[in-house]
Amino acid sequence: MRVMVPVYIGVSLLQRTPAFQFMADRFAPAMSLWHLPGDAALAMVVGHCVNLYAAVAVIAAGHWDPMAVTVAGVILGVSHNHFVEGAILRQMRAPALALIGMRITVGWSLGWVVAQLMNL
Amino acid sequence: MGIMITDIAIGLGGLLLKVFVIIMPLMVALEWVRTRHWFGGFIRNGENVFRPFGFLPPAMLSLITGLAFGIAYGAGVLISQSRSGELEARQIVLVSAFLGICHAIVEDTLLFAVIGGSAWIMVTARLLTALVVTLVLARLTRGPLVQPSEAVR
Numbered sequence: 001m002r003v004m005v006p007v008y009i010g011v012s013l014l015q016r017t018p019a020f021q022f023m024a025d026r027f028a029p030a031m032s033l034w035h036l037p038g039d040a041a042l043a044m045v046v047g048h049c050v051n052l053y054a055a056v057a058v059i060a061a062g063h064w065d066p067m068a069v070t071v072a073g074v075i076l077g078v079s080h081n082h083f084v085e086g087a088i089l090r091q092m093r094a095p096a097l098a099l100i101g102m103r104i105t106v107g108w109s110l111g112w113v114v115a116q117l118m119n120l
Numbered sequence: 121m122g123i124m125i126t127d128i129a130i131g132l133g134g135l136l137l138k139v140f141v142i143i144m145p146l147m148v149a150l151e152w153v154r155t156r157h158w159f160g161g162f163i164r165n166g167e168n169v170f171r172p173f174g175f176l177p178p179a180m181l182s183l184i185t186g187l188a189f190g191i192a193y194g195a196g197v198l199i200s201q202s203r204s205g206e207l208e209a210r211q212i213v214l215v216s217a218f219l220g221i222c223h224a225i226v227e228d229t230l231l232f233a234v235i236g237g238s239a240w241i242m243v244t245a246r247l248l249t250a251l252v253v254t255l256v257l258a259r260l261t262r263g264p265l266v267q268p269s270e271a272v273r
Contacts, residue, residue, distance in 0.1 A: 001139065008135060012128040053139075056231050060135045066236040073232030073242045078221050078249070080228075085191045085220075092202040093209075094216035102253075103220045110249050114241060 003050065007057035011042070015061065034075070034108075035115040036068050047076040048104075049083065071115045079107030138234040146226055150188060173218075173251055174258025179211045183218065190224030210261055217257050222250035 014020040024038030031040045039062045047055030055076050059069060082100050089096040153159055166180045175183060182201045185194040198219075202212050225243060233239040 004136065004139070005132065008132045009128060012131065016124070052228055052231050056235055057135065059232075060131065060235050063131075064236070066238065069232055069235055069237040070241050073229070073237040074245050077228050077232070077242055077246050081192070088191050088195045088198065089216055089220070091195070091199045092212060092216055094202070094212050099216055099220045102217065106221055106249060106253065110245055114245055118241070 001053055003054045004057040007046070007054045008061050011039075011058050011061040015039070033115075034071055034111055035119050036071060037062065037064060040064075040068070040072060043072060044075070047072075047080045049081075051081045051084070052076060055080070067115075067118050070118065071111050074114045075107045075111030077107075078110060079103040135235070139231070142234050143227065143230050146230060150226060154185075154189070173254045174210075174214050174262075175218075175254075176208075176211055178206045179215050182207065182215050186215070186219040186223045187225055190227060191219055193224065213261065214254050214258055218250045218254045221253060222246040 020039075024041070026038070027041035028038035031038055034040070039058070043055045043058040043062070046058050055072070059072060064072070082103070086096045086100050089099050163180045163184050164177075166184050167175075167177050170180065170183060178201070182194070182198050185197045188194075191198065198215075201207050207215065225246070229237075229239050229242050232242060
């Protein structure tokens with residue numbers, strides 16, 4: 001929750017820089033496979049490494065359309081916060097690395113399916 | 121410059137307000153549910169729903185706690201059940217696979233719903249996928265992993 005304030009402000013400021021736009025444009029073709037905007041790449045990195053509150057702050061700062069939010073919600077809902085949750089899975093004596101790999105694979109695959117279905 | 125700061129402040133204020141007003145009360149309500157005696161009955165009823173997917177009754181506490189509250193928030197229950205021997209190795213794999221895909225179903229869904237996402241699409245997609253993946257895993261591991269010698273007792 002507390003992470004949302006700095007992330008939202010940081011991303012809102014960064015968005016106005018040419019460097020951010022340059023990076024977003026580089027990622028746009030890949031992200032468009034999931035019908036997501038270029039800045040989704042940042043939301044995905046933040047969501048996978050930090051948590052969903054931070055990712056939602058990035059997305060809110062980008063003012064995405066509802067369909068893109070839903071697709072991101074599916075990908076990140078499945079695959080997020082891997083450092084913290086991976087540590088807990090290890091504590092559970094579950095195969096943490098395999099599970100993280102599975103979550104990333106399932107998350108992006110499911111997100112792709114949902115994106116295609118929503119954009120028929 | 122002034123307009124930019126106003127834009128950011130309004131956007132951020134709106135986001136925080138939505139998260140506070142919608143998510144916080146629900147998390148408090150969920151915490152209240154956990155302390156009720158009928159939550160135990162709810163968990164027992166879960167057995168009938170989840171048994172076809174390979175889950176045994178002892179896994180219900182971890183499964184429903186994780187599903188409702190999340191992996192980080194439910195970590196206490198998840199770790200203690202796994203380590204105490206209440207769950208055999210195969211159950212730990214099934215529970216962690218299911219929860220990996222689908223956990224904290226209220227909080228995660230609402231977070232994206234308050235910024236415009238479709239809650240029912242996100243819930244349905246995650247829940248169905250978690251059930252299918254667990255079912256496949258349960259079928260694949262039915263052989264050696266259910267031998268008594270494999271159970272962590």
